[in-house]
Amino acid sequence: MINLFLNRIFRAIKIDIDVFEEVENDKNATVQAGIVVVLSSLAAGVGSLHLGASNFLIAPALSLLSWYVWAYIIYFVGVKLFGDNKTKSDHGELLRTIGFSSAPGLIRVFGVTPELMTVTFVGSAFWMLACMVVAVKSALDYDSLWKAFGVVVVSWLVQAFFLFLIIILFRGF
Numbered sequence: 564m565i566n567l568f569l570n571r572i573f574r575a576i577k578i579d580i581d582v583f584e585e586v587e588n589d590k591n592a593t594v595q596a597g598i599v600v601v602l603s604s605l606a607a608g609v610g611s612l613h614l615g616a617s618n619f620l621i622a623p624a625l626s627l628l629s630w631y632v633w634a635y636i637i638y639f640v641g642v643k644l645f646g647d648n649k650t651k652s653d654h655g656e657l658l659r660t661i662g663f664s665s666a667p668g669l670i671r672v673f674g675v676t677p678e679l680m681t682v683t684f685v686g687s688a689f690w691m692l693a694c695m696v697v698a699v700k701s702a703l704d705y706d707s708l709w710k711a712f713g714v715v716v717v718s719w720l721v722q723a724f725f726l727f728l729i730i731i732l733f734r735g736f
Contacts, residue, residue: 576667596660600627601626606669650704656702666694671683699715
């Protein structure tokens with residue numbers, strides 16, 4: 564079991580499209596995907612520990628919440644707005660594929676100095692974006708990586724807009 568889990572993490576890091584198809588169809592992989600999200604978040608916390616311990620303590624909970632919401636946003640944008648005849652998916656499939664797309668974030672553990680933090684965090688962000696596009700392509704049964712990329716970008720803009728609204732509304736609290 565642990566070997567399968569570690570194998571999936573390494574394959575996700577290598578952006579192996581087959582692993583995203585595999586976890587999309589394995590309903591038992593949802594917990595594994597959540598663990599990848601938490602491990603990636605903890606790695607970021609360790610990598611940014613020099614900025615304060617609160618990053619390490621709060622980040623995993625916020626990452627799980629963000630992962631859950633992010634899957635719904637991508638579902639809405641990818642299936643309801645930009646879906647075609649072949650597009651079929653559900654929240655669970657997106658949770659699993661998107662969760663494993665966080666695997667490259669594990670390198671953020673090496674961001675222990677400000678210089679290394681910049682390199683590892685920026686590098687992992689682009690790497691996770693590439694994984695996310697492949698994950699969305701797989702989960703939504705798209706033929707085009709460009710369409711999946713568009714869904715990821717539009718979903719990110721939707722999420723950023725709502726986050727901006729929340730910040731503005733709760734600024735005084």
